[in-house]
Amino acid sequence: MNTSIRKGLRSGLIFSTGIVFLVLIGFTTTISELIAEGINLDTTAGSTGNVYALSLFLGLLGLWAGARGAEKSEPDTWSKATVGGLAAGVALGIVMAVFTWLLGTLSAAGVDLRKQLVQFSKANIDFILFQTSVVNGALMHMALFTLSGLAGGLIARGLRGSWRESLRVWWASQRDRISQTSAVEYLRTSTIARYIYYGLLLVLLFLIPSRLGQYWNFTLGTVGIYVLMGLGLNIVVGLAGLLDLGYVAFFAVGAYTIGLLTSPTMHGLTWNFWLVLPVGILMAAFTGILLGIPVLRLRGDYLAIVTLGFGEIIRILVKSDMLAPFAGGPQGVRDIAGPSIFGVPFSDERDFMYLIILGILLVIFVTNRLQNSRIGRAWIAMREDETVAQAVGINTYRAKLLAFAIGAAFAGLGGILFASRNQYTGPEDHNLLVSINVLSLVIVGGMGSIPGVIAGAFVLKGLPEILRQISDYRILAFGALLVVMMILRPEGIWPSSRRRLEFHDVPEEAPPEPVHPRSADLPETAGLDATSDVPVSTDVAGEM
Numbered sequence: 001m002n003t004s005i006r007k008g009l010r011s012g013l014i015f016s017t018g019i020v021f022l023v024l025i026g027f028t029t030t031i032s033e034l035i036a037e038g039i040n041l042d043t044t045a046g047s048t049g050n051v052y053a054l055s056l057f058l059g060l061l062g063l064w065a066g067a068r069g070a071e072k073s074e075p076d077t078w079s080k081a082t083v084g085g086l087a088a089g090v091a092l093g094i095v096m097a098v099f100t101w102l103l104g105t106l107s108a109a110g111v112d113l114r115k116q117l118v119q120f121s122k123a124n125i126d127f128i129l130f131q132t133s134v135v136n137g138a139l140m141h142m143a144l145f146t147l148s149g150l151a152g153g154l155i156a157r158g159l160r161g162s163w164r165e166s167l168r169v170w171w172a173s174q175r176d177r178i179s180q181t182s183a184v185e186y187l188r189t190s191t192i193a194r195y196i197y198y199g200l201l202l203v204l205l206f207l208i209p210s211r212l213g214q215y216w217n218f219t220l221g222t223v224g225i226y227v228l229m230g231l232g233l234n235i236v237v238g239l240a241g242l243l244d245l246g247y248v249a250f251f252a253v254g255a256y257t258i259g260l261l262t263s264p265t266m267h268g269l270t271w272n273f274w275l276v277l278p279v280g281i282l283m284a285a286f287t288g289i290l291l292g293i294p295v296l297r298l299r300g301d302y303l304a305i306v307t308l309g310f311g312e313i314i315r316i317l318v319k320s321d322m323l324a325p326f327a328g329g330p331q332g333v334r335d336i337a338g339p340s341i342f343g344v345p346f347s348d349e350r351d352f353m354y355l356i357i358l359g360i361l362l363v364i365f366v367t368n369r370l371q372n373s374r375i376g377r378a379w380i381a382m383r384e385d386e387t388v389a390q391a392v393g394i395n396t397y398r399a400k401l402l403a404f405a406i407g408a409a410f411a412g413l414g415g416i417l418f419a420s421r422n423q424y425t426g427p428e429d430h431n432l433l434v435s436i437n438v439l440s441l442v443i444v445g446g447m448g449s450i451p452g453v454i455a456g457a458f459v460l461k462g463l464p465e466i467l468r469q470i471s472d473y474r475i476l477a478f479g480a481l482l483v484v485m486m487i488l489r490p491e492g493i494w495p496s497s498r499r500r501l502e503f504h505d506v507p508e509e510a511p512p513e514p515v516h517p518r519s520a521d522l523p524e525t526a527g528l529d530a531t532s533d534v535p536v537s538t539d540v541a542g543e544m
Contacts, residue, residue: 004080008069008087012149014487015065015088016095019058021480023099024117029124031057051130055144062145065092066152078157085153086146093145097138104134202361209353217349221421223461224356225414229438230445230453231363232410237439238447239376240403241383242296243304245435246311250408252430253287254280254415256318259333259425260326266333273339277416284412285405292404296397299386311435319427332426336419352421359417363410364450370406371450379403380448380498437461444485446492455493 022028036053069088070081103125106113113120129137178184187193209217229251236244257280261271295306318327327333338346339355346352370376378399381389390396419425437460445456460481485492 003073004084005087007071008084009091011065011069012088012091013095015061016092018480018484019061019096020099023128026124028054028057029127050127054127054130058144059148062089062092062148063152063155065089066149067156069149070153070156072160076160081153081157082150085156086150088153089146089149092149093142096145097142100128100141101134101138104129104137108134205357206354209350214349217353219462221349221353221356223457224353224360225418226438226441226461227360227454227457228363228414228417229411230441230457231367231450232407233438234442234448234453235367235370235379236403236407237442238449239371239379239383240400242400242403243300244307245304245439246307246309247407247411247438248430248432248434249311249314250284250288250411251415251434252314252318253284254412255419255425255429256327256333257283257412258416258419259336262337263333263335265335266328270337273337273420280416281409281412284415285409288404288408289401292401296400296404311432315427315430328426330427332424334424336423336425338420338423352417356417359413363413367450375399375402440482444481444493446495448498449492449494449496452492452494452496459493
């Protein structure tokens with residue numbers, strides 16, 4: 001029982017920390033309004049519909065906490081699950097009751113919490129207290145989480161019954177039977193079927209922008225640009241194992257290249273977009289090589305600090321008055337030209353969305369080919385152990401330079417599309433937060449995984465655009481999400497197969513039976529016992 005109580009208390013404290021954080025950034029208010037709208041409840045201020053939605057959301061979190069507290073142990077009994085779920089619910093309820101009581105007391109005393117947390121207006125605090133008094137609100141939190149935690153523990157124990165194992169076995173047999181059919185085998189091995197699949201996927205990708213409005217195309221375009229940068233940083237961090245915190249510098253090189261060469265307001269140059277596109281990519285790759293030559297002999301934290309300083313140097317230089325006649329200074333570069341096809345310019349977000357999709361497909365193709373090539377295997381070996389990789393003949397310095405150059409080229413492509421779409425670029429577009437965003441989406445999505453990078457970009461860039469109320473606490477949200485991912489799913493949302501094996505235990509095979517080193521090489525009539533080197537008595541001794 002002591003083990004069950006410890007598990008429950010640990011789960012309750014972890015979930016209470018997360019829920020307090022969600023309340024502090026205003027996420028609970030936003031998600032409650034979305035839930036109320038989704039199930040057609042009254043969403044006016046102070047309505048019971050929002051209170052019901054808040055209770056539903058918090059109750060689901062309590063169920064989850066109780067289920068985590070009632071994790072399976074041997075022997076797996078109902079009493080242990082009940083104690084674990086109840087302990088999780090009580091711990092969570094006590095913390096939330098104290099927290100909400102403190103909020104209500106400060107609000108009743110006239111303390112304006114909006115000076116520190118903009119989401120904490122008096123109306124929002126009353127909403128967290130379920131539109132009741134301070135004491136009643138705290139008691140309601142205590143009761144809600146205690147009951148939901150207990151229910152979560154019981155549900156978790158019930159789902160671990162024998163029927164679940166039977167269902168799992170049945171599903172595994174059905175899946176194996178379906179996968180062994182001739183049609184599935186043909187679809188899996190046929191090149192034609194693979195091309196048809198890719199073709200349908202491409203058609204779907206190019207149909208989506210035509211069905212969306214300007215806002216959603218702009219939002220998805222922003223996500224797509226971060227996918228481009230994430231795929232580039234995935235080569236540097238996910239494959240080569242080089243921690244680069246100044247990745248935004250290459251993004252800035254691409255953006256300023258397209259700006260300085262196509263904007264008539266700066267130097268009177270009006271080059272064509274398609275001519276500047278390869279120039280910007282090559283300039284970013286060349287910058288990556290220049291940075292890599294002096295710093296890539298460093299490792300770990302030292303490399304991260306140097307690249308961080310390089311990114312800040314680039315931002316400060318383009319913002320300085322010294323380079324203002326050349327790069328525009330704090331005002332940036334305006335009137336950047338966009339692409340055009342046969343004299344028809346790209347006039348709306350849908351056109352740029354098509355261009356971003358083409359860029360993503362090209363980068364995915366190049367990344368996939370590199371990842372499965374000789375240089376890709378060299379990057380992975382270098383990431384696992386650079387000393388061993390160097391010992392087996394890999395030129396690690398050249399591999400690092402190549403990783404930096406290719407990653408920088410992809411970032412330069414993202415910068416070109418970003419500046420051209422916005423028709424503007426400035427120093428504030430290339431701050432440290434961009435590097436942190438890209439690194440976060442690679443880690444959250446799954447390092448070394450192309451689908452993981454795409455998933456991470458949608459979670460970290462697409463979700464904040466939908467939940468705009470928490471945009472002021474984006475850094476806090478990133479930090480909390482990273483902590484949660486490291487605890488619950490350290491390999492990422494969609495990890496590569498190699499990373500999945502690294503973070504999950506693989507059952508080891510039983511060791512073979514010990515064999516005597518000499519007995520296997522001797523015939524049965526050799527006059528030696530199978531477990532001893534001493535000759536046994538035979539007729540040969542008598543003949544001598």
